[in-house]
Amino acid sequence: MSVALSERHGTQTRGPSWLVCGGCRAIVYAKKFTRALRVCAECGWHAPLTAHERLTMLLDPDSVHLLEAVVSDNDPLRFVDSRPYVERLREARAATGLDEAVVCARGRIDGNPVVVAAMDFRFMGGSLGAAVGEAITQAAEIALRERTPLLLVTASGGARMQEGVLSLMQMAKTSQALGQLDEAGILTLSLITDPTFGGVAASFATLADIIIAEPGARLGFAGQRVIAQTIRQTLPPGFQTAEFLVRHGVIDMIRPRAELRATLARLLTVGSRRSVSRTVPAPRSAGRSALIVDPDRLPERDQWESVRLARRLGRPTTLDYIALIIEDFNELHGDRMSADCPAMVCGLGCLEGVPVVVIGTQKGRTAAELSGRNYGMPSPAGYRKAARIMRLAAKIGLPVITLIDTAGAYPGIEAEKQGQAVAIAENLRLMAGLPVPVVAVVTGEGGSGGALALAFANRVLMCSNAVYSVISPEGCAAILWKDAAAGPKAAAALRVDARELLRSGVVDGVVPEPDGGAHSDHLLAAHALRDALTSTLAELLPRDQMTLVTGRRTRFRQFGAHTLTLLDADLDGADLDGADLDSAGPDSAGPGQKESA
Ligand SMILES: [Zn+2]
Secondary structure, X not given: OHHHHHHHHOOOEOOOOEEEOOOOOOEEEHHHHHHOOOEOOOOOOXXXXXXXXXXXXXXXXXXXXXXXXXXXXXXXXXXXXXXXXXXXXXXXXXXXXXXXXXXXXXXXXXXXXXXXXXXXXXXXXXXXXXXXXXXXXXHHHHHHHHOOOEEEEEEEOOEOHHHOHHHXXXXXXXXXXXXXXXXXXXXXXXXXXXXXXXXXXXXXXXXXXXXXXXXXXXXXXOOHHHHHHHHOOOOOOOOOEHHHHHHOOOOOEEOOHHHHHHHHHHHHHHHOHHHOOXXXXXXXXXXXXXXXXXXXXXXXXXXXXXXXXXXXXXXXXXXXXXXXXXXXXXXXXXXXXXXXXXXXEEEEEEEOOEEEEEEEXXXXXXXXXXXXXXXXXXXXXXXXXXXXXXXXXXXXXXXXXXXXXXOOOOOOHHHHHOOHHHHHHHHHHHHHOOOOOEEEEEEEEEEHHHHHOOOOOOEEXXXXXXXEEOOOHHHHHHHHHOOHHHHHHHXXXXXXXXXXXXXXXXXXXXXXXXXXXXXXXXXXXXXXXXXXXXXXXXXXXXXXXXXXXXXXXXXXXXXXXXXXXXXXXXXXXXXXXXXXXXXXXXXXXXXXXXXXX
């Protein structure tokens, strides 16, 4: 397999000045091709790079400090196929000038320190032998010791068969090394280059916090020939390419070679723990309170009117707010399991210089975007993507901001099959224990469990024209009034607007909207949101993990706390040993059960 791949990816030379593109077969001028980082201007094909070319391309000039490897010969099986393994090794060394299929270095990307391990496919197809596994592991251990982010650049056909099962063990060893970086809160990045398969794909390549791929790069566990022969089916076009994988939630993003340095620099700046300052951003709302906390400062309004306002299509979406107030935003995609939900937007960026994680539902405004984003109703994959990014925030110590504008979680057959209820429940439990500040803002519609799944926060805010409700007024009307047209009556009864929710303590503060409403002036609306977030974060950032978690749990523990007291026999000191426990059966729950909506 490795031979076939290397042939396919070789760029044949036709004299010293001209090359044949391995993608479109166009004849390209060699110097121009090299200047374009070996990317074909005609078809965008990314030619393979050697490990040294990769390090030169990614790291700041003069920052590269190679970690020299001392390799001892390793041939545990005295393996011989058509030729002895040692002979193949010798040949690979002579051909590449490398000791092994990976080169490790310390360096900087736009000033951000990083430890890099870059694989080289020319060396026996980048196969994962013991020495390669050892190099990756030791690079991870250096990153751990120095608390520096780790970047892995992968290119591999899989395990190195010539080393037998010891090669397989490298998957376990490297995975454990990445796990230790997770425990220590050190950011890990992987850059997937073509091809990355087998044992490398099923260990360190996909365990990184953020997975970036070059366009067209293929990543998978089993090779296409093996799959086709096993299942005897035609594989879909683009199968296992980066484009296929980002759609199926496996990788975070695709970046052309020319953008890799800038992307990595942004991610390292925002995501490396040493850049997280606990310095408090200064709210810009000079003299004006960023938040309304007194319900009497809000006008008394018809609830149905509020619902209509909250649903206005012209209101800023999550991506609008991000574009206006979050700097250096990098969107991250996928739940690493099944899909990338377009109704959920997640990423890293900076708010007034403070690194943050932003997660929000995205509705869209045009018919095409609304339909493409499923009208802002997330699938289970959306909630699982949000959970993945929240765990990343917890790992690297970044505050979480959630922006909520959704009619609710998507109700559909596929969503139920994939466990919509489980996805929401797991988010609630996860958010309850996040050791970082969490601020949620209902910016439009806060619909039911699908909204709450992003709103288990230390501070829950809402925009002044937003609504937040257990069920849509129409849904409530259909169930309780047996008439969907009774929506206005239901809205009034449910009390869904900012004034009512501030009064009940479900929200802590209200973000003032411009006089005509957020839709009338996006910039003004975004600046009000920015000021509300910065002043709220200023209060939360100095708090330690325990205080944040306890505060969040206490906040949600109190809802309905006065409604019931269980009499605990032991605590009351009464002797109820042998009491008939059956008497406290389900019937005694009484008639007050809320109908599930
Ligand atoms: Zn081409």
